[in-house]
Amino acid sequence: MLVMAVPALASCGSGFRFGAPDPVSEQGKEVLGLWNGFHWVALGVGLLIWGLVLYSVLRYRRRNDELPSQSPYNIPVEIAYTVVPLLIVIALFAYTVVGEQKVTALADDPDVVVDVVGFQWSWQFSYPEEDVTVESDGVTFPRLVVPVDSTVRFRLRTADVIHSFWVPEFMVKRDLIPGIDNEIDVDVVQEGEWTGRCAEYCGLDHYRMDFTVAAVPDGEYQAWLDEQRSASEEQP
Ligand SMILES: [Cu+2]
Secondary structure (H helix, E strand, C coil): CCCCHHHHHHHCCCCCCCCCCCCCEHHHHHHHHHHHHHHHHHHHHHHHHHHHHHHHHHHCCCCCCCCCCCCCCCHHHHHHHHHHHHHHHHHHHHHHHHHHHHHHCCCCCCCEEEEEEEECCEEEEEECCCCEEECCCCCCCCEEEEECCEEEEEEEEECCCCEEEEEHHHCEEEEECCCCCEEEEEEECCCEEEEEEECCCCCCCHHHCEEEEEEECHHHHHHHHHHHHHHHHHCC
8 A cells, every 4th residue: 555655645735745855856856855765765764663663562561461462483474474575665666766767868969968977076067068168267156047948968077086976956966987988868957046066975175165056047048158258258
């Protein structure tokens, strides 16, 4: 019953998230569904166990020297408590595989491609199709801008050690590993501005590896690209 209830429970009450952020991407909504589903199942199992413990403590508390009835080798009970958890684990595993495939799927033709390079201690974002590159100005964190309601492909490379590209509200995260070409697609479905972070401890100044990410309407995105291009032309 618990396991059957996972999709229903996961879809209802989008406000209740067991401490997770409010996801702003398609992938994040998928992750949130799993997150909530797992928690509801765990809560159901927990309530059952707590209930049984409480019942046993009260019902069989010591009243005299007689022991309560003992039932060793109760085969049906032993089969039940082996099979039921196994079924729960199999179902949760299946939901995870399906969800994970949706989250890690790559579009045939993403709308925007961003090359992300992580290095000690910041990020460089370049838009190869737009001839635009952004980095930190040394004072503020680098700013990544993407159009809302489009598929953004992040190609993740590191210039040195392992870093991890993470925007908590996207609810997706992927490591940048030397020698490995990682890619993720994110469909940002909400306008806004958030803080991204390096989620892999990469050395003493790891804490400096924040960045800003903004999702804006397409017109604003194009204007921002133009602005970046003219700003780079002005530089000697
Ligand atoms: Cu890092």
